[in-house]
Amino acid sequence: MKKLISIAIIAGLLAPAISVAQSTVDKAAHGVKKGTTKAWQGTKKGASKAWHGTKKGAKKAGNETAEQATTVKAKVTDKKSSEWVGPEGQTIYVDDGSRYYWINGHGKRIFVSQAALKARQKN
Numbered sequence: 001m002k003k004l005i006s007i008a009i010i011a012g013l014l015a016p017a018i019s020v021a022q023s024t025v026d027k028a029a030h031g032v033k034k035g036t037t038k039a040w041q042g043t044k045k046g047a048s049k050a051w052h053g054t055k056k057g058a059k060k061a062g063n064e065t066a067e068q069a070t071t072v073k074a075k076v077t078d079k080k081s082s083e084w085v086g087p088e089g090q091t092i093y094v095d096d097g098s099r100y101y102w103i104n105g106h107g108k109r110i111f112v113s114q115a116a117l118k119a120r121q122k123n
Contacts (some may be wrong), residue, residue: 066107075101084117086110092117 074080074093081092081100090102092112100117101109 043045063106067103067105068107070103070107070109072108081120083120084114085116085120086112087116 015057073074078093078095084092086092086102092100092102094100099111100114101111103109
């Protein structure tokens with residue numbers, strides 16, 4: 001019971017300090033001119049930029065991870081073609097059903113017909 005009362009007292013003392021800290025806005029830090037009433041606009045713009053940057057980075061990391069995972073799986077389960085390359089020079093894999101495919105930047109298998117393949121240049 002003593003712990004409950006002490007926690008309630010501490011929470012009662014900290015609540016006003018927390019609410020005051022949240023209500024003050026440093027206008028200069030958010031890129032808003034002094035004297036304007038819309039101090040939240042600078043914060044909103046910054047948060048929006050940060051969100052878009054985070055979203056873009058997460059998509060890029062996810063695509064790279066998916067591509068690497070699919071490539072490793074293909075190396076283990078399927079055969080790499082030594083005589084063919086893709087239309088744009090991609091590495092070609094042959095699955096169990098003798099179908100040819102390459103892996104795009106998003107980690108997806110792109111199946112191609114044998115007619116669309118090019119012969120590998122040997123140096």
